[in-house]
Amino acid sequence: xxxxxxxxxxxxxxxxxxxxxxxxxxxxxxxxxxxxxxxxxxxxxxxxxxxxxxxxxxxxxxxxxxxxxxxxxxxxxxxxxxxxxxxxxxxxxxxxxxxxxxxxxxxxxxxxxxxxxxxxxxxxxxxxxxxxxxxxxxxxxxxxxxxxxxxxxxxxxxxxxxxxxxxxxxxxxxxxxxxxxxxxxxxxxxxxxxxxxxxxxxxxxxxxxxxxxxxxxxxxxxxxxxxxxxxxxxxxxxxxxxxxxxxxxxxxxxxxxxxxxxxxxxxxxxxxxxxxxxxxxxxxxxxxxxxxxxxxxxxxxxxxxxxxxxxxxxxxxxxxxxxxxxxxxxxxxxxxxxxxxxxxxxxxxxxxxxxxxxxxxxxxxxxxxxxxxxxxxxxxxxxxxxxxxxxxxxxxxxxxxxxxxxxxxxxxx
Numbered sequence: 038x039x040x041x042x043x044x045x046x047x048x049x050x051x052x053x054x055x056x057x058x059x060x061x062x063x064x065x066x067x068x069x070x071x072x073x074x075x076x077x078x079x080x081x082x083x084x085x086x087x088x089x090x091x092x093x094x095x096x097x098x099x100x101x102x103x104x105x106x107x108x109x110x111x112x113x114x115x116x117x118x119x120x121x122x123x124x125x126x127x128x129x130x131x132x133x134x135x136x137x138x139x140x141x142x143x144x145x146x147x148x149x150x151x152x153x154x155x156x157x158x159x160x161x162x163x164x165x166x167x168x169x170x171x172x173x174x175x176x177x178x179x180x181x182x183x184x185x186x187x188x189x190x191x192x193x194x195x196x197x198x199x200x201x202x203x204x205x206x207x208x209x210x211x212x213x214x215x216x217x218x219x220x221x222x223x224x225x226x227x228x229x230x231x232x233x234x235x236x237x238x239x240x241x242x243x244x245x246x247x248x249x250x251x252x253x254x255x256x257x258x259x260x261x262x263x264x265x266x267x268x269x270x271x272x273x274x275x276x277x278x279x280x281x282x283x284x285x286x287x288x289x290x291x292x293x294x295x296x297x298x299x300x301x302x303x304x305x306x307x308x309x310x311x312x313x314x315x316x317x318x319x320x321x322x323x324x325x326x327x328x329x330x331x332x333x334x335x336x337x338x339x340x341x342x343x344x345x346x347x348x349x350x351x352x353x354x355x356x357x358x359x360x361x362x363x364x365x366x367x368x369x370x371x372x373x374x375x376x377x378x379x380x381x382x383x384x385x386x387x388x389x390x391x392x393x394x395x396x397x398x399x400x401x402x403x404x405x406x407x408x409x410x411x412x413x414x415x416x417x418x419x420x421x422x423x424x425x426x427x428x429x430x431x432x433x434x435x436x437x438x439x440x441x442x443x444x445x446x447x448x449x450x
Contacts, residue, residue: 040064042058050233051230053222060089064093074210074214075087081265102145106150107437108437120132122172139171147187159203168183226397242277244278248285252288272432
């Protein structure tokens with residue numbers, strides 16, 4: 038099967054040399070039982086390559102299962118992969134088969150393999166070397182015949198030097214490495230991808246497909262795309278739904294790209310967030326998209342607040358200057374009159390009545406980054422009916438990061 042046929046079959050768009058090389062490698066290795074390690078940033082489409090390898094292999098008529106190691110809590114991952122016996126731990130009311138048992142004869146895709154605990158790594162190494170495993174709570178050795186494909190967005194070799202990943206397992210998994218290029222490394226494919234996504238969303242939402250002006254398309258091509266194809270798809274959907282104009286100029290596009298302003302790239306300082314020991318820089322990178330959204334909304338909220346203060350000052354008889362980006366807002370609470378007052382350059386530093394404490398207590402909105410992040414996550418979970426994978430994809434973060442944030446903010450699903 039030629040490369041173009043594979044692209045058509047699996048919905049892959051692009052003609053960059055790096056992408057074609059990755060596809061060629063996948064095709065060549067598909068009909069073997071060699072272990073394959075797919076390497077690439079979050080959002081590049083690593084799972085598609087695992088589907089290609091399975092579909093072109095002799096195991097194509099048997100089971101295929103994709104497991105996100107980062108989304109399974111450390112205490113249950115052994116049970117999920119290898120099964121357990123009744124009574125082996127609290128809550129184990131029945132015996133259960135693991136994935137390696139149920140998928141015997143087929144293919145298992147272990148995504149985010151770098152998140153796998155060291156103890157589980159030792160069990161996986163035994164499966165790869167001997168085809169044997171033991172259920173949790175059992176002493177009986179069982180056999181399985183499973184082809185293992187793994188993927189990571191981390192530098193596993195570096196992790197082996199830091200003691201975070203077993204060196205023997207790394208070399209066993211990376212018999213054939215496939216590197217999927219980041220979107221910024223295949224810029225020639227960006228216009229093709231955007232037009233495809235725009236056409237798909239036009240059909241989905243029954244609207245006219247958006248078109249980018251030449252200069253706007255160049256802005257899109259030069260954008261860094263830290264979220265890769267997933268981020269591009271999200272931007273295309275936002276533009277298709279929210280833009281009143283169907284011909285997109287650089288100025289319109291700037292409203293949808295978090296770190297651009299009027300078509301001109303500007304720097305954005307990303308605040309560090311707390312990470313678990315296993316999260317590190319990988320979690321930080323996957324959270325950038327949601328942080329960009331938070332900052333973009335915060336800027337809009339602050340501009341709206343400044344405009345509101347300006348209008349209040351005018352209404353109360355002051356002659357304010359036009360709102361500017363450098364306005365200092367100082368809230369003051371007047372206990373005697375139970376009111377909120379503010380002083381700004383608009384009122385020559387004379388306090389203005391902003392709102393009644395009692396009448397508007399529930400209308401106050403916090404500008405905390407954590408609250409904003411919690412709000413985004415809650416809305417995404419509600420929209421996708423608590424399907425974490427779909428919510429994580431929409432937010433542009435990994436399922437592991439989403440799981441950690443749900444626990445951190447105690448979000449009720």
